[in-house]
Amino acid sequence: MTLLQALALAGAGLVAGTASAMAGGASILTFPVLLAMGVPPLQANVTNTVGLSPTVIGTALGALPELRPQRARLTALMPPALVGAVAGAALLLTTPSEVFEAIVPALIAISCLLMLAQPWLVRHTLRGRRARRRVAAQASTLVVGLYTGYFGAASGVLFLALVGLVSTASLHELNASKNVLVGVANAVATVIFVAVAPVRWPMAAALAIGSLVGGAVGTQLVRRVPAPHLRVGIALVGLAVAVRLAL
Secondary structure, eight states: OOHHHHHHHHHHHHHHHHHHHHTOOHHHHHHHHHHHTTOOHHHHHHHHHHHHTTHHHHHHHHTHHHHGGGHHHHHHHHHHHHHHHHHHHHHHHHSOSHHHHHHHHHHHHHHHHHHHHHHHHHHHHTTSOHHHHHHHHHHHHHHHHHHHHHTOTTHHHHHHHHHHTTOOSOHHHHHHHHHHHHHHHHHHHHHHHHHHSOOOHHHHHHHHHHHHHHHHHHHHHHTTSOHHHHHHHHHHHHHHHHHHHHO
C-alpha cells in the first residue's frame, strides 16, 4: 500500500464513519475504494469490515446522552445482534456469495421504502402488546446482525426500518442504539475475520483511523438534523446504496 492509498483510505474511512453515525451506508463508501485499488472482492469485504469496526467506539462515546435511557432496549437486542453476526460471518466464509449478493440491492431498497412509510406504518403496528413488539424487535435485530456479518452495506438503514416499526423510541434514539448494535455486530464479525479470513491489514488500519474519527463527528452532526429530515436522508442514502450495488 502506497502513502497515497493510505491517505485515500483514511479519508474514505472518515466520510464513512460520519455517514454511518448519521444514516448508515458506510460500507458502500469504502468497499468500492478497496476494489478500485485491486483488492479481490472477498478480501475487500473482510478488510472493509475490520477497518470500519472502530466506528462503534466513536459513535457510542458521542451518543451517550441518547444511549443512557436505552439500557433495557440494548440489553434485549444485543444477544440477537451477536448471534446474527456470527451466523452471517460464517455464511460469508463457507458459502458462495452470488445468491445473497444478488438480493442485497432489493433488500436495501425495501428498507428505504419502509423508512419513508414508517410514520404511517407505526400507527398500525404499535397497537400490539409490548411483549409482542419486543419479540418482533429481537427478530428484526437478528436479521440485521446476519446481514451485517455477511456484507453490511446499509445495515443501519435496515435496522431503523425494521426495528422502527415496532418501537416507541424517537428516530434519534433509535439511531444511537443502531450505531451500537450494528457496530457490535460488525466487531463480532471482525473477530472472526481476524482469525480465519484474508485481511489486508495496512489497508484496514488506514480505514480504522478515519472511521474512528468519523463516528464521533457524525454523532454530533446528527443531533442538529430534525427527525423527518433525517428519515428522508437515511432513505436517500440507502437508495443510493441499492442503485450502486445493482449496477
